[in-house]
Amino acid sequence: MTTQTQSPSATAPLALVILAAGKGTRMKSDLHKVLHPVAGRPMLLHLMASAAQLAPARQVVVAGHGRDQLEKALGGSATIAVQEPQLGTGHAVQQAQGALDGFAGDVLILYGDVPFVRAQTMQAMLDRLHAADAPAVVVLGFRPDDALQYGRVIAEGDRVVKMVEHKDASEAERACTLCNSGLMAVKGGDLFALLAQVGNDNAQGEYYLTDIVNVANAAGKTCAVVVTDDPDEVAGINSRAELAQAEGRWQQRRRLAAMADGASLVAPETVWFSHDTVLGRDVTVEQNVVFGPGVTVADNVVIHAFCHLEGCTVESGVSVGPFARLRPGATLEQNSRVGNFVEVKNARLGAGAKANHLTYLGDADVGAGANIGAGTITCNYDGYFKYRTVIGERAFIGSNSALIAPVRIGADAIVAAGSAVSRDVSDGELRLVRAEQLVKPGWADRFHDAMKKKKAEGKK
Template sequence: MARPMDITREFAAVILAAGKGTRMKSQVHKVLHPIGGRAMLHHLMASVNELSPRQTVVVVGSGRDQIESAVAGRAATALQEPQLGTGHAVQQAAAALAGFTGDVLILYGDVPFVRPATMQRMLDRLHADDAPAVVVLGFEPADTLQYGRVIAAADGTIEKMVEHKDASAAERACRLCNSGLMAVRGPDLFALLDRVGNDNAAGEYYLVDVVNVARADGRKSAVVVTDDPGEVAGINSRGELADAEAQWQRFRRDEAMAAGVSLRAPDTVFFSYDTVLGRDVTIEQNVVFGPGVSVADGATIRAFSHLEGAKVGEDCQVGPFARLRPGAVMEKGARVGNFVEMKNATLGEGAKANHLTYLGDADVGAGANIGAGTITCNYDGYFKHRTVIGPRAFIGSNSALIAPVRIGADAIVAAGSAVSRDVDEGELRMVRAEQLVKPGWADRFHDAMKKKKAQERSAGKKG
């Protein structure tokens, strides 16, 4: 019977990420490929951090520079060179954990979806009354493939661990598989690893053999079985990465709907790891959330919209076919419509830009109306400049606001204007070329062109 882990007991996490990941066929290290906008390694580290580890050590090898950069300030690293198996990889963390007397949780950078609760179960089991030397996380997949097997008794104590390539036919018939994840007391871990040999089909030092070494000493090990095999799915190829993305998105959609969000076509909505959604938010089909988006209560995101780094306030409407880029802020009740793009801009409470508009580096006051085809000309080829539009201002269609420029409260900019100087409060600004009228000119032009075209056709026939 497991008892809750003493909250004062410390643990460290060792994450293995030294493999080459050749099946991914990428210049980017395998564990840095994103799922839901976040590297799979960072997904795993975020879950570990929920349990407040004393230390995290990432074992690196191939592509070490990329991983060292990705975990800088978050974790220590240890180099495995050459790569001689998983047991050898964990040994490389010995120096970083020198003198550490807490527990050690061993994880894999390409197995990103392990839940904090599952990690906690492993640590708790390590301190049950029977005091197992090693706790292994097992799972029962639909297809056992090439997974190593866990041969266990009815009480969960392990009788034998064996890799698939070394297993007998009877052992391969066992459905309980080894995920590779383990929990071991720090003082035991490296002492056991020092006694692991490489007399096996691959000539490698297997981490799982610590169980067999402990058993030879008369010590028991135990298995904790996850109820979700997807939790320990490894990612080694682009196809498996796509499967992992789909798995994560399904979970995130279900989570959103359970929290009070309406998804009109759930399978077509894609979230990022940090998307924040309020209650009674409605999201129509084919909407994509990049990182850094929050949507407040009662907002509607209409079809085919793309949001990234944006804040959408209460009761706002976005889209359809809208794009909110980083720094876009919509205050309560604001509206952007089809083919409107915002970047580093604030749309004040109740303000609206309903059609074909670009708002870049702009502040739009409450209740302002931005007409169709309006753009803020924010870039002069070298520097960005800001446009400020006051409350209740009306910007006519097809206007160009050439920053830096300020439009006062209640001002009107006439349609088709190119405004390069400030507009005072309550002022009408019309910037258009004088309209030129030439009566009958179009009729004479058409007659002349038709005559010329007829002459060319006649000359062509004669030729």
């Protein structure tokens, strides 16, 4: 993607106008379309995260229905302008006029359901806006494999001669393969003056944003097109099928990036990342591993097959799984290990500590070098409140033990297998909490004989 030499005014302040007023009927969902997640993050927030690299001074999201949902998701990070009724994209951008009152910088017009536009693409549009020929409007174009119903950009070189929607295009214009993504860069001082001249004399009876190019051309101004080299970045998401396709494309790129950065994925197509997953070098990820949001994995970690990680920190030298679940607040310190069917939630496993089988550690601190036997659970919830379990360094917790919080197990202490511990255990102490064994010789034989006789007689 190339641009002309930019002028010093390319450092003008930036405003974003993000269109999100569509009803999203093809989603068949009560959730606003632009809030459907890809890689654990709403598509609107993907877009805003990319645009944040350009440090926008103002952000306006144009909404229709679902305004309450958008306000909650945005958390005050953008002004919401309401478009009601929806009379086209040009009309939608006009609703941002009040929020941009007095703004004289650059305006990027984006779409909330086109979430993967790269920051460098946005910057290329702004650079072109400030090139020596001072275009009034810069359009982002792309060349898809199949132009379908996309509007066309009729250009000579990178100068736009005409913009035309597919429904209004002639056969000759439809033969053009340069399509309109809908994204534009416009100087704030020109935008609303151009929009005021847009009419709705077209097949849809709508006010098309693209017509500002034709208005500017008619006034003798220059308009330009920047063409992305990756059509996927301007792909819109309008249905559940398209959402799944977008997820697939995103995951494939993330897998390639992880391997390029030094991680080994044994079966890449079975590993699923979140938008914020961090993997160190020499990490091995086996088959069918899912990373939810908020996971950080250090160097030299092995994550075995069929693990699910979310909201956790895994330090260097750790081994996880197979079939392990790390939930939010879990921290596995250096060289610790959790094995098959172990769940860790809001708990710290100290350096070198291990829980190899069938264990639940919730709301716990496990000291360095401690060993947690198979079937151990921390009983952290009484139906109303959560309580914490503290296990000291080098403590040994025998299999099938229940640690009833709040409770503290001292350093080097041993909890015998099958114990239900409800009181603190001192350092170096053995705690054995079992009911006395009762032996009744011959009782089982007599029971079996009696039950077999009843069964033979047809009695219960």
